[in-house]
Amino acid sequence: MHRRCAVKCLNQDVLRFTTVNARTPSSRRDRPGRSRSRDTPSREERKEATRRAIISGALRLLDDRSFSALSLREVTREAGIVPAAFYRHFESMEALGLILIDESFRSLRDMLRTARADRLDPNRVIGSTVEILTASVTEQRDHWRFIARERSSGVAVLRYAIRTEIRLITAELATDLGRFPALRDWSTEDLTILAGLFVNAMILIAEALEEATDPAALDEITRTAVKQLRMIVVGVDGWRSS
Numbered sequence: 585m586h587r588r589c590a591v592k593c594l595n596q597d598v599l600r601f602t603t604v605n606a607r608t609p610s611s612r613r614d615r616p617g618r619s620r621s622r623d624t625p626s627r628e629e630r631k632e633a634t635r636r637a638i639i640s641g642a643l644r645l646l647d648d649r650s651f652s653a654l655s656l657r658e659v660t661r662e663a664g665i666v667p668a669a670f671y672r673h674f675e676s677m678e679a680l681g682l683i684l685i686d687e688s689f690r691s692l693r694d695m696l697r698t699a700r701a702d703r704l705d706p707n708r709v710i711g712s713t714v715e716i717l718t719a720s721v722t723e724q725r726d727h728w729r730f731i732a733r734e735r736s737s738g739v740a741v742l743r744y745a746i747r748t749e750i751r752l753i754t755a756e757l758a759t760d761l762g763r764f765p766a767l768r769d770w771s772t773e774d775l776t777i778l779a780g781l782f783v784n785a786m787i788l789i790a791e792a793l794e795e796a797t798d799p800a801a802l803d804e805i806t807r808t809a810v811k812q813l814r815m816i817v818v819g820v821d822g823w824r825s826s
Contacts, residue, residue: 635673637663639687642680643726651681651730652739681742685734688727689749691720692786696757710813714806717786721793732791750787754779770825781816785809 625633641662645654656677660667674680695716721728734742758779761767767775789809796802 631673634663634665634669637665638670638673638680639683642684643730646684646730646733647726650733650738651677651684651742678739678741681734681739682745684727684730685742685745685749688724688731689746689753691724691727692790693753693756695720696753696760710810710817713786713813714789714809717790717809718793718802718806721790725794728790728794731787732794735787750783754783757783767820774823774825778816778820782813785812785816 638659641664642654642659645658645662654677656670657667659677659680660670674683695713698716731746735746736743738746754776758772758775761779762770762772762775767778770778789805789812792805792809793802796805
């Protein structure tokens with residue numbers, strides 16, 4: 585009898601244990617009050633949103649001043665965060681400046697790669713290049729304004745970073761130019777010089793486009809840009825690399 589009672593009690597304990605565990609953890613996860621909505625941003629998404637807010641805020645403030653005149657408190661106030669939160673995303677203000685430079689030149693790199701990938705009509709390659717550049721400046725005017733100001737009179741580390749970006753883009757373009765049949769016999773030095781002419785011309789054109797205030801000025805800059813690039817091409821036809 586005692587044995588039957590012990591077995592009965594054991595079965596009751598097992599039943600209670602099974603019932604409790606049947607409600608956990610899945611039942612607790614399924615409770616509406618404890619489940620996370622799919623619309624709630626993840627920690628990574630919130631962190632990226634704050635990072636973008638800092639970058640966007642800095643660009644807005646740079647509309648009328650140089651980067652050296654920008655303070656961390658101004659940037660965080662514009663982004664809507666406390667100053668201490670800045671360091672969760674950037675080591676310093678200079679690190680923020682370097683990110684701005686990388687994003688600014690990414691549009692120029694993407695433009696050159698798009699031009700190559702799309703295999704533009706050789707008869708319209710100059711006009712198409714200017715059109716793509718104009719669209720890039722229009723979409724990222726604040727980035728180009730930042731580059732134009734910092735390229736010549738900015739903080740030393742930012743000026744160096746801008747020169748480095750220009751050298752990298754020039755080297756990439758020189759490699760691409762060397763694939764053209766008419767330029768296959770050109771020396772590496774001559775290809776680099778030619779690529780530099782194109783890149784520097786495009787940067788100057790972009791800076792002019794950024795300053796355009798009305799459609800008439802934009803049309804005049806575009807017309808001059810096409811002529812400028814055509815002059816470079818004319819020089820290519822008459823050059824004999826050695």
